[in-house]
Amino acid sequence: MDISGKLYILADAAKYDVSCASSGSNRENTPGGMGNGAAAGICHSWSDDGRCISLLKILFTNYCIYDCAYCVNRASNDRPRAAFTPEEVADLTINFYRRNYIEGLFLSSAVMKNPDYTMELLLKTVRILREEYRFNGYIHLKAIPGADITLILQAGRYADRMSVNIELPSRRSLKLLAPDKDFDKILTPMRDIGMNIVENRQERRKNPRRAAFVPAGQSTQLIVGASPEPDLHILKISESLYQKFKLRRVYYSAYVPVNQNSLLPFLKKPPLLREHRLYQADWLLRFYRFRADELLNRENPNFDVELDPKANWALNNLELFPVEINTADYELLLRVPGIGVKSAQRIVKARRTGSISFFDLKKFGTVVRRARYFITCQGKYYGDIPFREDLIRGRLISGMEAEQLSLFQDYRDSWSDTDNTLINLRDEESLLLCGDSGK
Numbered sequence: 001m002d003i004s005g006k007l008y009i010l011a012d013a014a015k016y017d018v019s020c021a022s023s024g025s026n027r028e029n030t031p032g033g034m035g036n037g038a039a040a041g042i043c044h045s046w047s048d049d050g051r052c053i054s055l056l057k058i059l060f061t062n063y064c065i066y067d068c069a070y071c072v073n074r075a076s077n078d079r080p081r082a083a084f085t086p087e088e089v090a091d092l093t094i095n096f097y098r099r100n101y102i103e104g105l106f107l108s109s110a111v112m113k114n115p116d117y118t119m120e121l122l123l124k125t126v127r128i129l130r131e132e133y134r135f136n137g138y139i140h141l142k143a144i145p146g147a148d149i150t151l152i153l154q155a156g157r158y159a160d161r162m163s164v165n166i167e168l169p170s171r172r173s174l175k176l177l178a179p180d181k182d183f184d185k186i187l188t189p190m191r192d193i194g195m196n197i198v199e200n201r202q203e204r205r206k207n208p209r210r211a212a213f214v215p216a217g218q219s220t221q222l223i224v225g226a227s228p229e230p231d232l233h234i235l236k237i238s239e240s241l242y243q244k245f246k247l248r249r250v251y252y253s254a255y256v257p258v259n260q261n262s263l264l265p266f267l268k269k270p271p272l273l274r275e276h277r278l279y280q281a282d283w284l285l286r287f288y289r290f291r292a293d294e295l296l297n298r299e300n301p302n303f304d305v306e307l308d309p310k311a312n313w314a315l316n317n318l319e320l321f322p323v324e325i326n327t328a329d330y331e332l333l334l335r336v337p338g339i340g341v342k343s344a345q346r347i348v349k350a351r352r353t354g355s356i357s358f359f360d361l362k363k364f365g366t367v368v369r370r371a372r373y374f375i376t377c378q379g380k381y382y383g384d385i386p387f388r389e390d391l392i393r394g395r396l397i398s399g400m401e402a403e404q405l406s407l408f409q410d411y412r413d414s415w416s417d418t419d420n421t422l423i424n425l426r427d428e429e430s431l432l433l434c435g436d437s438g439k
Contacts, residue, residue: 003092006082013062013073016256017108017142017165017221042102053138056096057106060084060122064110068167068178070226072258073110083112086125094133104138104160105129111144119147119155126158138216146185149192153213156193161216161248164190169234173227177263193218194245217248224278225255225271226264230301235281235292242285252278277303284310287341288334306397311337314374315389315396321374322381325361326351337396338371358382369399 043057059073061083067075084092089107096102107125112118122141129135141159143152156162164186168174171183193214200213220241222234238250254270281303284290288310295309296302304312314321314337323332325347333344346364350356358377362368373383373392385391 001082003088006084006088007058007092009080009082010059010062010084011057013110014057014059014106014108016072016253016258017057042096043106053104054102055104055106055138055140056093056102058084058089058092058108060089060107060109060118060125061112062110063112065113066111066178066180068181069259069261069263070167070177070223070255072256074259077259086121086128089125090128090133090135093129093137094135097135097137102137104140106140108142109144111146115144115146116148116151119144119151123151123155123158126155130158140216143189143193145189146182147189149189152189152193153196156196156214157211159214161219162193162214163219163221164193165221166237167221167223168227169222169229169237170227173229177227190218190220190241190245190247194247198246217246219247219249219251221251221253223253223255224275225267228265230296231274231278231281231303232292232296232298232301234278235285235296238278238282239285239292250282252282273305274303277305277309281309289331290335307393308337310335311370311396315393318387318389318392322376322383322387323374324379325356325358325375325377336371336374338367338369338374340365370396 043055045053045055061081062073062079063081063083064071064073064075072079089105093102093105107122109118109122112121122144126139126141129139138161139159140161140163141155143155143162143164145164152162166186167181168177174181174183197214197217200210204210204212222237224234234252241247241250252275254272254275255265255267256270257264257267281290281292281295284295285292290310290313295313303309307315314335320332320335323336325333328336330344330348333339333347334341339347343365347356347361347366350360350364355378358368358372358380361371361377373385373387373395375382381387383392385395
């Protein structure tokens with residue numbers, strides 16, 4: 001098989017990994033036209049300064065020894081198979097880079113022969129890129145669970161970011177749907193990578209010339225909807241990963257029903273709204289000082305389909321509102337729907353020099369149409385309806401589609417492989433529109 005054939009198969013197989021962004025479209029060039037959107041192969045990520053970064057996104061191979069029920073590349077599936085060599089991946093990356101198609105590489109892989117064999121091939125690939133080609137572009141490399149930790153840590157010297165995909169959010173589900181995989185063999189390399197990242201950063205403070213180890217941190221992916229765990233369970237897993245392993249990102253992937261299996265749920269379409277709500281809640285954990293137990297509980301273990309998690313929390317805790325903009329502390333301002341991190345910071349700074357009026361709020365990036373129901377300004381309530389949960393809920397739900405809130409640039413993940421559906425970077429409350437529509 002030639003390189004083009006391998007690239008078509010292995011770029012298409014990589015689109016189910018949402019740790020990177022979309023894999024393009026099917027728009028082909030036409031006579032007299034310009035450009036070509038391939039079905040797969042180049043994804044788009046974002047740097048912390050707002051730049052769109054293009055990455056070659058491929059699997060090293062889709063030959064796999066495992067037979068995971070939910071995976072399109074499972075061993076028992078009858079589908080085209082291919083495998084690159086390390087030299088082919090390195091050559092492809094450099095040639096794409098020289099043509100200005102890409103700025104980096106996102107390299108994952110199924111497990112061929114055994115974990116050590118696959119990890120050795122991935123390690124050889126990034127070593128060729130860094131040492132032979134002297135490639136200094138961005139590399140996101142998947143670590144293979146079950147591989148010798150020495151191989152994984154060696155690869156970490158060449159990669160900017162590494163990830164180990166947990167995939168299913170419980171031991172029970174992993175044993176049921178992916179019986180060849182071991183939950184501990186997934187967590188162990190995550191722990192070791194995390195420890196080495198921390199140690200390397202400490203050493204580099206003393207000796208800045210010391211080589212970096214996974215400088216962009218590590219991430220993971222959780223599949224949503226393939227197993228019965230509620231949102232609360234998934235969010236608590238993410239919270240634990242951020243706290244114990246210092247992960248940079250947890251990605252959520254709505255389960256795509258690509259296989260027929262009695263162990264899998266029957267879904268007409270992927271649960272994209274549920275994935276979306278988890279991304280919103282994840283943002284609240286990382287930047288708004290929420291805890292998982294505040295957003296969900298055993299009585300309500302799943303997110304509201306009509307309201308985003310922050311607005312739903314505010315309505316469930318209406319006794320804390322309305323808050324006075326001129327006196328509320330920073331932590332409480334962060335919890336007001338319509339007020340983002342930058343907005344809260346600007347409000348706190350501005351009120352040191354004078355009282356803030358309701359009409360000043362829009363200048364600070366506040367989404368006034370949402371915030372007005374939860375605040376007072378100079379003692380006056382500006383909500384145009386009585387302060388009642390049912391009325392406020394109705395207003396928020398009816399206005400949700402008309403106003404999609406967005407991320408603010410300052411808090412996006414440095415070196416991130418953020419989904420390309422994070423759009424409209426304004427300085428407002430962060431409402432993540434995450435999910436790879438091409439999965």
